[in-house]
Each structure stands twice: as C-alpha cells, then as structure tokens.
Amino acid sequence: MGLSAKDALQLREALQIAVVKCSERCLYQAAKWAAELLDALPIPDDPSVTNQSGTYVHPALMPNHDPAEAALEAKELSQYLLAKSYFDCKEFDRCSAVFLSDSMLSSLLATNPDDLQSPPSKGKGKGKATTSIDFDQGLPNISQKSLFLALYAKVISGEKRKDEETEMIMGPQDLGTVVNKQLIVVSRFLSKWFEARKADTRGEYPASQGFLEYLYGMVLAKEKNDSLAIEYLVQSVHLFPWNWGAWLELTNLIGRVEQLKKIAPHLPQNIMSFIFHANAAINLYQQGADLAASLNDLLSIFPTSSFLLTCKALLFYHSKDLYAAEQEFSNILALHPHRLDSLDHYSNILYVLNMRPKLAFLAHLCSSIDKFRPESCVVIGNYYSLLSQHEKAVQYFRRALTLDRSCLSAWTLMGHEYVELKNTHAAIESYRRAVDVNRRDYRAWYGLGQTYEVLEMHAYALWYYKKAAGLRPWDGKMWQAVGSCLQKMGRDRDGIKALKRALLADSYYDAGAASSFGSGASIDRMGQMDPDVLLQIATMYDRLGEREEAKAYMELCLAQEEGTVDADNTTNNNLNDSVAMQHDSIADDGSDAGGAGPSGSREAGGGGGVGTGVTIATSKARMWLANYAMAAGDYETVNRLAMELCQDGVEVEEAKALIREARSRMEMTNLMER
Template sequence: MGLSAKDALHLKEALQVAVVKCSERCLYQSAKWAAELLNALPDIAPGELDRTTSAAGSQLHPVFSPNDDPLEAALEAKELNKYLLAKTFFDCKEFDRCAAVFLPESLLSGLLSAKPSDVASPRGKGKASAALPSEQTLPTISQKSLFLALYAKIISGEKRKDEDSEMIMGPQDLGSVVNKQLLIVSRFLERWFAERKAEDSELAPSQGFLEYLYGMVLVKEKNDTVALDYLMQSIHLYPWNWGCWLEITNLIARVEQLSTVAPHLPQNIMSFIFHANTSVNLYQQGPDLAAAINDLLNIFPTSSFLLTCKALLNYHSKDLMAAEENFSSLLALHPHRLDSLDHYSNILYVLNMRPKLAFLAHLCTSIDKFRPESCVVIGNYYSLLSLHEKAVQYFRRALTLDRSCLSAWTLMGHEYVELKNTHAAIESYRRAVDVNRRDYRAWYGLGQTYEVLEMHAYALWYYKKAAGLRPWDGKMWQAVGSCLQKMGRDRDGIKALKRALLADSYYDSTASSFGSTGTIDRMAQMDPEVLLQIAIMYDRLDEEEEAKAYMELCVAQEDGGQDGADGGALSESVAIHRDSPGGVASDELADGRPEKGSGHEGTGVTVATSKARMWLAKQAMRAEDYPTANRLAMELCQDGVEVEEAKALIREARSRMELANMMDR
C-alpha cells in the first residue's frame, strides 16, 4: 500500500489543517495525534514535489485559508478578539471564564428553566417555538467559538466532579458524582441542532465538531445509540478529528458491531486506521489485521501510534517476546513518549524482566512522575518485587490523576487479591469494568475472586463474560471448565475444557489463520492439567474408556507425544467449537501470560502426569493387566511421586503375576 506524490501531498495538507483546527478548539490530544502522524510521513522527493506543486505554487496554504463558509468566516472575523481571549483563558485552565466570554451564565440559566418540549422545538415552527421568551434565543456566534465555550463548560464540570469526589476507594467513593454541566450543554446543543433541521432554516450548516461534542455528552449520559448517530455524522462532516473516532471505538463492544458500523464509515485513510485500531482493541488477531497495520506503516513508517498497535497485536496474540521487542524499538524511537508504556510494563512484568522494568520506571519518573502511565509502571515494578502495599499506593496515585485509567483499576484489583483483601479487589475490578466493559482481565479477576470466596455461580458468570471477550484464549475456557467441575456439572465442564485445548492449539499452530475451525493439531503440546481434569470428569461420569484415553494423553505430554490418545474423543471438541457459545454469555478475560511451549520437547514429569499415571496403574489392576500396572508403578517410583503407594502397587501386581504363573503350570 503506497501513495503517489500527489496523494501524499494532499494527505500532508489535510493533517496540517487537522492539527490547526483541533488546536483552535483546544482538542489537544487529537491535535497531537494528527501532528505525530504528520511527522511520520516521509518527505516527498524534491523532483516529485516540484511537479505536484507547480500549478499551485502561488496559492495560499490551506492552513491559512479562511473558513469555506462565508457566514462562518464573517462571524469568526467579527469575534476574533473575544475568541483569542477565550482561548487564552482555556489554555490557562480558567474554564468558567472561557465559557463566559461567549455564553454568560444569565443566558444559559434560561435554557434550564425552559420546558424540554420548548427546547427541542425548532425555531420558526409551530406555536411552541413562537411562544419562547426572547431571552432564550440562542446567540449568533461562530461554530468554532461555540464549540470552545461549550467544551470549556464540560471540562469545568469534569474538574468540579473530580474535586467533589471522595478519595479513591474511600468509604464514600461510590462513583456516583456526576458532571452537573452536562445537562445545560445537552439542552443547548439539542436546541442548536433542532434549529438547523428546520425546513425553512437559513442558518449555516454544521461543520462536524459540534456533533462530536454532542456525541461526547450523550456518551456520558449513557445514551449510546443516539451518541453513535451523532458521532457518525461528525466523521462524515470532518473525518480528521481522531477524538471522534476514539469515541466510536469505545462504543463498539463486539466484532459484529464493528462489521455493522464499517459500511457506513467514510471511505478514506482515517476509516482504515480506525478499523485496525478498533480490531486491536477488540483483541482480534490474524494475518489480515497484521497486514493492514503493516500497510499503514508503509505510509507512516515511524508512527508511534501504529507501532503501538503492532506491539499490542502481538501482546493479544500471546507472542510476548515479539511485543517486548516492538515496544523496545518504539521506546528507542520515541524516548520521551509515555503513552501506552503501562502496557509495556505489563509485558515486562509477565516476562519477569526486572532490570528492564526498573529502567522503564526510572525513565518514566525522570520524564513526568505525575502522569498516570508513570504511576502504573512504578506500581508494576513494586508488584514484581512483591511489595504489594507500595504497588497499591502508586495505582491509587494514578487513579487520583485520572479516574478513568483502566490499567490502574485492574492492576490494583490484582494487588488486593495478593493482599487477601477480596472486598477491595472486587470493587477495583467492578470499577475497571465500568470504565471499559471490554477489559477481559477485570472480568477474569472478578471470577477468580468469587472463586476464592467459593461462590462458584458468581465466578462462573464472570468467567463466561471473560471467555466471550477472549474466545481463543485457553486460560479463559480452563477457568470456566474448572468452575463447572466444582459445581458438579461435569458434562458442561468437559465441553469447556475441550474448548481450552482448541484455543491453545490455535496459538500453537503457525499455519492456522484467525477464525479457522480445523481439528486439534495432533502433534501440538497440550496442557496436562486440562487433560487430567477432562479425564477425571469422564471417570466421574463412569465413562472409563474416555477417561483412560485422556489419562494416556496426559502422560504422553511428558515427552511431547500423543500416542494412545483416542482420536474420537478429541474430534468432538471441534464440533463444540464451531457452535455458538450457547450457555456461555459472550458480551464481554486473563492478563497475558506466556503461552505454554509449542514445540515437541514435552513437559517432563509434572503433578498432573503423575496423577494420570497412578490412575492408569490402578485401572490396569482392575482390568487384571498386571504387567502394565507394574510398569506404570515402577515409573511412579522413578518420578518420586506417591512412592509408597506405587511400591504397594508393585508388590500387589507381582504377587498377582506370580499367582497367575503358578496357576498356568
């Protein structure tokens, strides 16, 4: 995927305009994202640049050109002094003063006193709108100034909301404090859009930013369906506002929903970037997504955002070493960038790379110790040192800086589990889910915590939520199966654990593509613990042949082979996988731990394989296969597991064999 010199120039100009327009409206994160993408574009060759710009050499650069709409351009020129004053107030974090420049409190208070039906009625239509008091007429100001004033009002409300909130995880921290400015902003924008939808309206058409603002307000009011409509309108009117795309990403909870939204998106490079980013956020994997990100990196080779997407794709695919290498390269390329370093610290924690995590914590502290990402990195470092109280302290500090910091809520829940404070752990995980219902780690953590409390029905519900989010993660299905086993639902537990085997085989198979439903790779390494659990449940169901097949398969994992396994028992799991989860709730699980070895070296002797060998020895005794029982018991003595019981089996098997020999004579 490449761009011609002309297309590259147009893309560069569009991103330059986006940086200016977003900065003018104080959308600094969107402006930063566009500026980083702009500087990741390779320079156009001088010869190509001359041919491309020869016809337009004397024209004004689009960044400096006035508003395309003459009415808006006139209003912006008229109120330039006020706009500059309001923007300086915003930059100095005087948000109420900024809003009051264009929207004084006397004007806004009239909207709250008006009836909702009056507010929603378009001006000039019907008696209701004609009867509105004159003081409620919306002011005639440019859309840029109006956006700045209303945005400042929302930020002021968020600031006051944080100030009124109780300390993190304090006795009164119920998460019930609301932004009191949302109602007035919502009423104002509802009225503003109603006026433009009137058939006889002569007002200037919207430019897209106010739709984005209204969508943001509706999201905070939990009106997701209408919010998505307005956000979609916004990206069609102005597609270069990355903040709007992120809001849409946050509203998409399922892959099916992404497929529904995709055909209605504008067809441009922003839509392509959005689709790749949202797929990564939905934990999708596979060669198609990797190819899409690589195509984008061909256009923006040094883009920190796209390099982060690539690293997260490896992280979600459980290729932790590749993810670590990508993050390390990204850090070398952008050494002062703190965005997403909390994910990097998670990877270093799982890989137990203590020196690198210590270096990362020191680096973050030297750059900005009061960024939420820095606090999360330091918290992970203390957690690796088993200093769980200190880790909690830094995760709480991250949440004090930003209550929507997802990593901090989830990781603080993990720390409270280590500290045996189950109540605080549950509350932390619940708050993480409130921030992002797609966080499988929080759902899994809730399941683990309730399982510790022996509340298996609750644990099963949360495990199923997690498995719905990560259907190809064997760890999730293993948790579901183990929980069902403890509840005595052996048949359902067997199905869940077979899904776990299939999920692990997906990651182990380098040839399989995302979404394939092939059979289990007969030579792939499988988890002996899962195989043992399946066998035990078959044994409880009095299906001895099935139990024996899985016990033999469990023992075979010691050397990486699978001889003696019953292929029919495994083939059933493929059919299970191809069905929909059925009883498994799939709305929405564990932190990325390294996958088990995918080679054929075997696991060696484990507790699970020794238990399976013991079961097989006793079964051989029951079947009067004394030579096999003797051989298995001798192997147990060599393993050093259950030695006394194994010796007793050897004595009994040999005596039975001697007795049989005597009778044959």
C-alpha cells in the first residue's frame, strides 16, 4: 500500500487536526496516539509538497465550518480556557462547574447528582427509579466542545471518587462493587441531548461533531449497555474518524470474530478503519497471512509507528513465535527507549524465554523512566517472579492494580503468583477479577481451570478449560487441559477426541497454517508431536479395551524420540476426523474465538524439532509395548525394548525382569522346536 503525495498531505493534515481537537477536549491518550502516528509519517523531500497553498494555518486556528458552533465557541472562549486549565490541574469538579454547575444539574435532574443511584443492570439491579429528568427548563445553550469538556470532567471526577472509595486490593471489603455515581448524570443528560436532536425536524440544532457520541458510547459501555454503546460509537467514528479513543472503546466491546465481521460493513472506509480492523483482530487472537499483510501495508505508510510495530510483535506473540516477538519488541525499545506502553507483554515473553538479564535490564529501565506506571510495576513483578520471589512479585502486581484497577496483566499474573504460593482462594479471586476486566482473557479462564483442577473439582475445571479453548481454538495446551480433565472424569472417549485436537492444534502453529478455524492441518504435515499427549491417548484407548489403537499411539509416541511419524493409517484418519466434537463444545459454551495458551503460569512457545530424545512418556510407551509384545509372544521385540529401557535408565529392574523372562521363554521355545 502506497500513498500519493496529495493523499499523504491530506493524511498529515487530518492527523494534525486530530491531535489539536483531541487535546482541546482533554483526550490526552487519543491525542498522543494521533501524534505518534503523525510522527511516523515520513516527511516528503520536497518542501513545496507540505505547503502547496503557500500559506500556513495552524490547526488550532482553523475556522469552525459550522457558524452557530463557531459563534458559541467565540462567546465562551474565556470560560473554556478557564475550564481547561482546571482540567489540566486535575480539578475536575471545578472544570465541570464552569459550564454545568451543581445547582443547574440538580434542577435539571430534580435531585443532587451525587445522591443518584446506579442504574439497574439488565433488570437485576435494585437502584431507585424515582429520579426523573425535568428538562422543561431547557438544556444549557453551550457549544459542543464546552459541553463535552464539562461532561467528560464529570465522568473523570466520578472515577476518581470511585477509586478513593474502594478498599485495599484483595482486602476483606474489596468486593469490586463500588460504582461511578456520575455515570447516571452524564448518561441521562446526553440521552436527552440526543433525543432533542433526533426530534429536530427544522434544523435548529448544529450538526454533531462526534465527540459527544463517543462520550455517550463510553458511558453506556461502563453501564454494560453494549449494543447501544456500539451504535453510538459507530456514529462517532463516522462523524470524526480520527479519535482513536472511540475505536478503542469499540474494540473492547467486540468479543467475537463474527461480531467484528458484522460491524465492519457499517464503519467508514478509510485508513482508520483499516487500523482498527487489524488491532481488533489481534485483540481477538487472530493470526495468518492476511493479517500480517495488512500490518505490513500499514507499516509501509507509517514505518516507525510504535503502535503498529507493537501490533506486529503481538501477532508473533499470539502465533507462539516468541523469539520473533522478542526481536520485534527489542526493535521497538531501540526506536522508542522511553515508551512504556505494552512493555508488560514484552516482560511476559522474556519470562517464558527465561531471558533473565534482558528482563532485569527492562525492569531497571522501566523503574528509571516511571516507577509508578502500571506497566513498570508489572515488569518488575515478572522479574521477581522469575527469581522465584513470589511474595515480592505479588506486592508489585498489587501496586500496579492500585494505580490502575483495570490493568488486566496484573490481575492475571497475580493469580499465577498465588497459585505458586498455594493460595488457591486468592488465585481464584484474582482470575475472576481479570475476567471481569476482559472476558477475552483466555489466560484467566485457563488459570481458573488449573486452580479448580488442583482442588480436584474437575467439573468446574472442565467448564473453565472449555471457555479458554473457545477463546483459543488452535492452542494445543488448551485442548490438552480439556482432554486431561475429561480423562480424570472417566470420559475417555471425549478425552481422546480433545487430545487429538491438541495434536492438530500444535501442527497448526508449526506449519504456519491459515488462521481460520476450519483450516485443519493434516497429520501428514506434522513435525514434532507431544509424546505426553500421545501417551495419554494410548492409555485411554487401553482402558477402553481398544488395544490395537493403543498400540498404534504407543508406537507413535515412541517415534517422537527420533522425530519420525510411523503410525498406522487409521491413526491418521482418526486424528483428522476429531475436530467436530471440539467445534460442538465451543458452540455449546458460547465462547469466543481466537487466543494463545499458557503453559504452567505463563504462555508457552510453539514446539517443533527433529526429535525429543528419551522422555518419561516415551519410556512408559516403550514399557507398555514390551508388555504388549510379551502377551503376543514376540519375545525378540520384548528383549529389544527392554534392553533399550536399561540404556535409558528408566524402570531398569522391571526391564531386567522382562529380559530374563523373554530369554527364558525364547530358550523354552527353541527346546520345544527341537
């Protein structure tokens, strides 16, 4: 994808205007995102291209094309500058009161805003419905920019008060039930504001600018009214597509790939929609050639964009190519050494790869830049976890959550630490809070399954493992957990199907197959398979009395020592036909699609290699095959396998006993033949 000089100029001007407009409304993160993207846009060599008109007008001084709004903004300039200065000084109530005083809101809402109860969620709440809006006095006649700033300050004020009222993280009174009491004020105000404009048939009201739709969508999302929130956010990105905050809120509300495909046709067709689609797909744990090509196209326009480079690194991360992901993050750190965004993901990768010196360097770097950023605390917590200092790790994850209770990585990783500390109750609570923050977090679902499995509550563990597998259908670890749980519950037939799916999933990553759910890889394309999974399948077949199938999988397990696939064709067909049961399981759970799976307490990288060598699983398979050959009277095979067991140093005494028995029976057979 390339841009002409004219298109590049228009894109540059649009991003400059976006930075100014977002900054004017104190949307600092959206302004920063647009500014970083603007900085990544290469400057043309010809200076005349950047200023074709010959005159330069700063984006902040560009005229408002709506005369009514322009007149209101000019009239309110002094008040707006006062309100923005209050907001910048974090005096949010004073900022809001410049345009919307408490007495005005009280008269409009017929009550004190601070006394309003939270609205009932999905019909289950018990909030009082006596508060009614009396808009007979009419809405205040102020510009949309000033109204947005006042209402946004109200929301931020409520969030600040909510944080002040909450208890200590994971304390006895920390139930996660404290709400932002200002949401209902802003929600009802905006509801009436939009109702007035929908009823306007004579064109009395100026056209909306898109920012109030964004604010209303954000408030509706916090009130769990997702469908209406998506509707208003889609309106917002149509009216002003350069507000990344609106796209990000939309991304957080999309929980399934199908939902993303359904929304896509209703979005504006521009470069922002292209960036949104790539980011949303990565957040849904998708991967594949098409997504990689989309990111490369975007990087050809913004070659040094830290956001797009992070998306590329996360694509490798979710594809379980951890070494490539580590290289990408290392490159980002070299280009933007003071940027802390997404370094918590980088620390997870370094943890899994056991790169302690790099993780130590990253922890020191984050601490020197800003030790009170949630990302810094997560990185330091991961470093202490790698040193097996789990109490200190928990301390830093708690600090991250004190700074930002919506920090997903901190909740999930703290759950992992509590598992290490054998505090299952705290681990379960941490994982539950992680799921509350983001229901797409497969690691939290998997962690809940692990914790309940430790408690030997296998029915609960199976349900959580299935949720995790639904989020990450092509992750072998997810299906291996499902299969092991089914095995412990005595459901061997279903367990076999799940474990076969685990083998197919691993081959999907190793072969680099397409990311669609239905593109199953064949066993003929497989490289290295997990001997433990093969041994589990064989053991369950043995319990079911299907000893020929058990023998085929035992031989396949043994073949992994040399990395060769030498199994019966029936095994191949069974493996490739095993997808249907798992697809039905996902559909029954109503889970989402996409994701990558953890191994132990962090994510595991993709396997692959020429052979595993001798493992406990292959030695057990060799012992089973030796006993099978003994029962079948194949004493030469028994002698060979038992000799190999003696060389492996596994179950040597039992192997020697088999050798003596096999040689004795061979001698007896030779005597009888004579």
